[in-house]
Amino acid sequence: MLRNYISQWIKRDPVRFTSLHADMISARIGMTTEQYVWRAVQVSLLAGIAFAALGFVASLSFTLPSLEGRIGITNVFGLQLPAFFSGQVPAFVIAVAVLVFSFAIGMYLGYALLMRLPGIEKTNRAIKINLTLHNAVAYMYAMRKGGAQLMPIFQSISERADIYGEVALEFRQIVRDADFFGYDVVTAIRHLSETTPSEKLKLFLEDLLSIIDGGGDMGEFLSMRVRMYQEEARFEQKQxxxxxxxxxxxxxxxxxxxxxxxxxxxxxxxxxxxxxxxxxxxxxxxxxxxxxxxxxxxxxxxxxxxxxxxRYTTIKWLHAYPDITIVKKEDEAHQFEQLKKYDRIRTIADHIRHPLESFITNVDHTLYITVPIAILYITSVFLRVPLYRDVDVYLGVVDDHIVLALLIILIPYAIFYEIWSRKVLGIQSLVPDFLERLSGINQVGLTIAQAIAIMVNTNLGLLSYEIRRIKRDMDWGANFTEALVRFEQRVSTPAIARTVTLITKASEMSGQISEVLSIASSDAKMSExxxxxxxxxxxxxxxxxxxxxxxxxxxxxxxxxxxxxxxxxxxxxxxxxxxxxxxxxxxxxxxxxxxxxxxxxxxxxxxxxxxxxxxxxxxxxxxxxxxxxxxxxxxxxxxxxx
Incomplete structure (x- = not known):
């Protein structure tokens, strides 16, 4: 009954909910306006009940003071105050009044908060989109440099939400409109520009539409826009x-x-x-x-x-020879189980042989050891300390040991995090120089794989060891993309992940990627x-x-x-x-x-x-x-x- 009334209320006054509807679309709430308003009314009712209960409990001990003597403002005009303020009102009446008032306040706050929640989510999404937009535009430029059309570019970015975050989710709207609703690419881009929460992305899409309509050079446009966004990032940093x-x-x-x-x-x-x-x-x-x-x-x-x-690993079904019949033998199952057991044993053995390396790679692993030790330590303290009659004496003895137990947990965590941080930051600081050298070698006509082989002999500090591992992976049969992905997995930072994704896609599209490497190098320099x-x-x-x-x-x-x-x-x-x-x-x-x-x-x-x-x-x-x-x-x- 109430839900039908809400639906009719929205239909009678649609202008009232226009901004809410727009915020819900930009925030990708995934609900109709009627459904969301009904949900807001339900939450506001619960909030009102909670506030009413708190107000009623608080009012049981509340009594209005008698307005005698010099309490409050002196009534120099001799005005007759209402009987409610005379202090003769029963406590139950006051409690009921507070209950009703608290219920109204709770409903209002709950409803107002729910009405503003899509706008808050819209703002959060806009911040996240602006954060990675220049990386996504650099990726678009790399694919465009290799000759890719717009729709495959949007499709590729939309499949990499793990790398490009909210920008990839936005570009999914273009792919959805084209694949399921039959829109052409221009209409799909225009629709996204009307619904995206980010003003920066909106301007980018509108300028992109202008380039498409005017027949301009899209590659040059994307290159200029990447560099412009890199300069804007400095201003945002100062703010x-x-x-x-x-x-x-x-x-x-x-x-x-x-x-x-x-x-x-x-x-x-x-x-x-x-x-x-x-x-x-x-x-x-x-x-x-x-x-x-x-x-x-x-x-x-x-x-x-x-x-x-x-980065997610996908399993591909090899069907290069579909005419050949595949025979599955029953005795193969236990062999796969043995391989899984071997992998588990090998992982455990690696942790035993190199325990510190495991802690450096994932600092949270230290908690598996330090937390039980701290619990055993504090338990033994409680068992050893006698029960003093004076509580202050007991707490004075125990609290120092609680601090020591906390330090047992925090100190190893801090040490290994600092080791990991210095290692990763050292590698990231050398990435711009690495990309710049790759770009220079690629400009003279050598491939990226050949450039890696040349750079093995260069001195890039912490990064030199990783370059040698990339070269070794390629010598053992891995292609350049696979070797870079393994490097990304070893370092495991967002900056490295985006750089590797950009380089691998550019190398797949074309052998000459010196300009893409130059953009990636300038982006890494700016980040540092x-x-x-x-x-x-x-x-x-x-x-x-x-x-x-x-x-x-x-x-x-x-x-x-x-x-x-x-x-x-x-x-x-x-x-x-x-x-x-x-x-x-x-x-x-x-x-x-x-x-x-x-x-x-x-x-x-x-x-x-x-x-x-x-x-x-x-x-x-x-x-x-x-x-x-x-x-x-x-x-x-x-x-x-x-």
């Missing part, structure tokens, strides 16, 4: 760094200086009898971690980062320059994070060693305000000291992660900073402040 600087300053202000100010105030409140322990615990165990996680997510959302890429620029700009904020932590640690150490003992020793028996000041004596000094220690540990852990997220666009890169800061805090409170 991003400005925003990131603002976020970094906001984090230092809100979650380093702010908590430090609150801690000082709450310690003083403890002297005057306030509920400082509860508030200090709230800041330490809730505000610090939750706020830091929000900042990590925020930086991740606004970061210009490469999409993760994967942007990465170095970000590291340089963010180094100052990483240093600020360290300095802010040292200030935080110093102030907390002064409070722990100088201020708290003096307050604890104050004799309050002869003071007229003994009821307030002496209440500090009821709070153990160890409780304040422990919470302050934990605040330093929280600050160390999350400040390190945010430093890595800001500087290297990876939380994993911040693990090493967290380990350093945790060790400093641990040593300071256990060996220095004695």
């Amino acid at each position: 991003f760094l400005n925003v990131l600087s603002l976020v970094a300053e906001g984090y230092v202000t809100l979650f380093v200086a702010g908590p430090l100010f609150l801690i000082i105030i709450m310690v003083v409140m403890g002297m005057t009898g306030g509920t400082a322990v509860l508030q200090l615990s709230l800041v330490t165990y809730a505000i610090l971690p939750i706020g830091s996680l929000i900042f990590i997510v925020l930086i991740d959302l606004i970061s210009i980062k490469a999409e993760k890429t994967e 320059a942007l990465k170095k620029e970000r590291l340089t700009e963010m180094f100052i904020y990483t240093a600020i994070v360290y300095l802010s932590f040292f200030v935080f640690l110093f102030v907390v150490a002064v409070l722990t060693m100088q201020f708290l003992p003096i307050l604890a020793d104050i004799d309050t028996q002869g003071l007229s305000t003994a009821g307030s000041i002496s209440s500090f004596g009821s709070i153990p000094l160890a409780t304040f000291a422990r919470i302050l220690y934990h605040a330093c540990l929280m600050q160390a852990l999350f400040s390190g992660l945010i430093a890595g997220q800001m500087g290297e666009s990876s939380v994993a890169a911040g693990v090493k900073h967290s380990c350093v800061l945790l060790i400093i805090a641990l040593v300071t409170f256990n060996f220095v402040l004695i």
Whole structure:
């Protein structure tokens, strides 16, 4: 009944939902407007019920204050206030009113959020499309250079969503319109330009249509557009760094200086009898971690980062001789099973012979060993530590070992991640030079395979070993494409994946790909320059994070060693305000000291992660900073402040 009413409502007022319909198409929601609005109404009803329940529970303990004395604004005009504000309204009536109000607020928020969700998804898709558009255009240029027509180009890119992400998904719309709806390529391109969420892709498609209609040189157009997008990436990087600087300053202000100010105030409140322990615990165990996680997510959302890429292996059925009858023997099945068992045993044997190599290739493998060790360690600690009657003493003994268990997990992870990062970054920094040399050799008439054979003798640092492996694969029977794909699998980074995909497709289309290699080289140079620029700009904020932590640690150490003992020793028996000041004596000094220690540990852990997220666009890169800061805090409170 309600669903039919919603459908009729949309049909009577279609203009009201025009923008929603356009956002849903651009976001590729895959639902009709009626279906989505009905889903939004269902979610809003559930949100309203949840808000109403919370509001009703909160209102049970809520009573309006009596408007007597000097509460509120003085009624100098003698106005008669409604009876509702007289304080005589029953609590049940107030609870019902709050329930209805909360239900309405919950429904409104749920419905409004669902109505804006397609627009948010549209914006996210636009960012992802802009991120890889220049790579996709370079791929189009490589295929066009080899003589491919537009539709095969779009078909090829649409099949590589693992490499080109949202751009490939957009080009699937062109392929779908041509294959299933019978559109010609021009109409399909125009339809995509009308529905894509990316303004940059829209302008590119409109200019492409102009080249098609005017009979211009499409190869030259694609070449110029790739170089233009590479220059635009520098401007986007500068804008991003400005925003990131603002976020970094906001984090230092809100979650380093702010908590430090609150801690000082709450310690003083403890002297005057306030509920400082509860508030200090709230800041330490809730505000610090939750706020830091929000900042990590925020930086991740606004970061210009490469999409993760994967390459899928396809199995081809060999039917080169369809006239020959294939006979399947029953005794072959166990041989295939033996081969699978051999592969598993060989993998295990490789891990045993080269355990460190496995950890470097996939850093997450360290967790399979360190997490069980940390659990066994902390379990043995709990079994060995006696159950002290004083909870503060028990926590003071155990919390250091919890930090040690955390370091058991984090330190190996940080070490192997750093080894992997230095190796990969070293290879990526040499890729532009490698591509430039390939381009120069290809220009004199040699093939790419011959160029690889020549470059074996060159010195390209870490990349020289990989070039020798590529040459060895080709000597053992692999073609150039297969050897490059294996190189990509060994390094496994998005930049290498896109470069390999571009080169392999260009080499398949034509033997002379020097210009394509030149474009790939300039793109790799630009990526490296942007990465170095970000590291340089963010180094100052990483240093600020360290300095802010040292200030935080110093102030907390002064409070722990100088201020708290003096307050604890104050004799309050002869003071007229003994009821307030002496209440500090009821709070153990160890409780304040422990919470302050934990605040330093929280600050160390999350400040390190945010430093890595800001500087290297990876939380994993911040693990090493967290380990350093945790060790400093641990040593300071256990060996220095004695």
